[in-house]
Amino acid sequence: MYKQILGISLILILAGIILVNFVQQNNETQEDDLSEMNGDPPSQGGAIAPDSIGLDPGEDAPEFELETLNGDRIKLSDLEGKKVILNFWATWCGPCRDEMPEMQEFYDEHDDEVEMLAVNLTDTETNESDIPKFIDEFGFTYPILLDEDGAVSDEYKGSIAVPTTYFIGTDGVIQAPPRIGPMTYEFMEETINSIN
Template identity: 40%
Template structure:
């Protein structure tokens, strides 16, 4: 009787451990909220050449910024994003332009050139802004090395605020 009770207790313990282990290693749901895995996308690069995907930056912290040339606050924060990228090569800055709201591709290129931006800028004519439910510009997602959204910031950030959000 004692052996049977010990065997049942042992099996329950093993079952509990298996359940706990499964629950702790469960993949995050894909979504656009804190704690969710950021939806992947692939868009054409402003500079031409190969397309750029969010998943290209897996293993790095990512500052994913949604912007437009007509957005004055975007113009204010973009030089800080460039400085951040220059000083911290271990992170990635990725800027998604709301291209369907722009005059044309050349206007976006002229804007980026005027600010000497070298980090990746992609052109969204496919609705990624809508998929991420972007309603105001700039909007920035802070994504960790595993692709999980750690923070969402509406509005302009300073370089110091960007560094704080990225844990730098």
């Protein structure tokens, strides 16, 4: 009886070790795939996203017109002639919260040459009133657009993984691969300087 219990215990321990190694290896592979999509070296952490996410550089940025949190309307084609950072986010998204202060810093220093548009995935929010509370709490001043029915994020494939960010050139063309995951100030500056 003792040998049977010992044998079963040993089998369960070995099965547990194999399962842990499989899960860990699978997570590392997915992180590497995500890093390759962003052009970054593999790193710990990050969201998992499918390979087909986003629009490709060279494609015209799909036109849209959305209402801002302040009640104004912004039409993408009205911004032609300016570089545009188009960011998809939600209040429930931790990585979005991490990048937004750096987006604010970038906006404060570059708003004369770059338009920052933060498109909230409003249809995914638990409570729409969370959006202005969140923005007011942290004092973000760049335009917050409300994608109430999810049509714009669907067009840009931005609701699959958030945050997702596009860099649109002065000609209205997407000029860099979409950034999936949080951005740093340095990343925004480097990318904006690399596009027309």
